[in-house]
Amino acid sequence: MSIPGDVREFLADYPEAEDDPRLNANLGFYTNKLPCKPDNLLIDELHEQWKTDYEKLEYKHGYIQWLFPLQEHGLNIQAQPLQKHELAALKADPHAVERLRHSYTIMLGFYGMQLVSTETGELRRAENWQERYRNLARAPHNNLRISRILKCLSEFGLEKYNAGFLLFVLAEQSENGQLNTPMIRSSMDRWWANCLRNEEERAWVNRVIRKARSQEDFVFTEEVYREAIRRRQETGSLRDAHEET
Numbered sequence: 360m361s362i363p364g365d366v367r368e369f370l371a372d373y374p375e376a377e378d379d380p381r382l383n384a385n386l387g388f389y390t391n392k393l394p395c396k397p398d399n400l401l402i403d404e405l406h407e408q409w410k411t412d413y414e415k416l417e418y419k420h421g422y423i424q425w426l427f428p429l430q431e432h433g434l435n436i437q438a439q440p441l442q443k444h445e446l447a448a449l450k451a452d453p454h455a456v457e458r459l460r461h462s463y464t465i466m467l468g469f470y471g472m473q474l475v476s477t478e479t480g481e482l483r484r485a486e487n488w489q490e491r492y493r494n495l496a497r498a499p500h501n502n503l504r505i506s507r508i509l510k511c512l513s514e515f516g517l518e519k520y521n522a523g524f525l526l527f528v529l530a531e532q533s534e535n536g537q538l539n540t541p542m543i544r545s546s547m548d549r550w551w552a553n554c555l556r557n558e559e560e561r562a563w564v565n566r567v568i569r570k571a572r573s574q575e576d577f578v579f580t581e582e583v584y585r586e587a588i589r590r591r592q593e594t595g596s597l598r599d600a601h602e603e604t
Contacts, residue, residue: 365431366553369510373430376443384439385428386448389455395425396437402426406461416469417494423504426462427511441514450516459515466508470495472527480523481588492537502546509554521555522597525564526584533571533579548572563597 368375387393391403398421400408405422409415416422424438432440449455464474467482471491475481485491495501509521528547531537552568555561571579587597 361549362553363549366506366510366550368431369429369513369554370556372556376430376440378443380442380444382439382442383445385425385441386445388425389428389449389458390452391458395422396435397421402458402462406458406465410465411468413469413491413494416466417498420500423507426466427459427504427507429507429510429514433507446514456515456517459511459517463508463512463517463520466504467524470501470505472524474520479588479592480520481585482523482527492531496538496540496543499542499546502542502550506546506550506554509551513554513556518555518557518560519591522560522564522591523588525552526567526579526587526597529568529571529579530581530584533577534581544572560597 362370384393388395388402391401394401395405398405398419402425405426409422421435421437424433424435428438428441428445430441430443430446449459460477467474468485469491471485471488471494472482473485475483505524509524512518512520525547528538528543528551532539532544548568552565553561555564567579570577590599591597
């Protein structure tokens with residue numbers, strides 16, 4: 360299965376993206392000095408006012424490029440592509456990185472998930488998971504949002520969260536039959552699973568997804584998911600030492 364062009368650009372660290380030192384909108388937003396457009400909210404205001412306002416998170420679309428900036432254009436012409444100097448400054452600012460983590464947890468709640476560990480990226484179902492899963496399954500524009508979120512986490516040095524998300528969704532699909540629509544599987548298999556710059560991790564995640572899709576007798580369970588996340592925390596790798604490469 361071919362990797363989409365936007366993901367290839369991401370994996371290559373956006374080689375065609377030029378840095379314009381005059382552009383600082385994302386830096387201003389993530390340091391809580393500049394409001395996003397068109398919603399005219401500072402990031403701390405957006406976090407507080409919208410954290411459980413799922414109607415706004417669903418039906419408004421301009422905010423997603425501000426919460427998860429990338430070195431690529433999106434549909435909101437009032438948002439600015441992330442500049443390389445902005446990314447360097449934001450990654451060096453622990454308050455900005457914490458704000459990105461908060462952005463991620465808000466979107467997880469919107470999708471019916473909860474971050475168990477900020478250290479490992481392990482997830483579990485939120486209390487309202489059934490309602491939120493139904494929304495995710497019927498609103499495919501969220502698939503594009505998830506691609507953006509995963510890329511942004513990687514850009515900001517939080518890529519450990521990506522496998523935590525991907526493998527949790529796989530366990531829900533494989534063991535529980537949740538989030539298992541053709542649209543979600545297609546987005547996951549072509550886009551989401553490739554939004555990992557760590558080549559070993561990307562290969563392992565893709566391999567286990569293919570195995571779950573193709574082998575009826577293989578079930579990727581929640582227990583296997585949690586073991587893999589714990590193993591990576593302890594050894595640095597998702598792969599079991601006895602597993603064939």
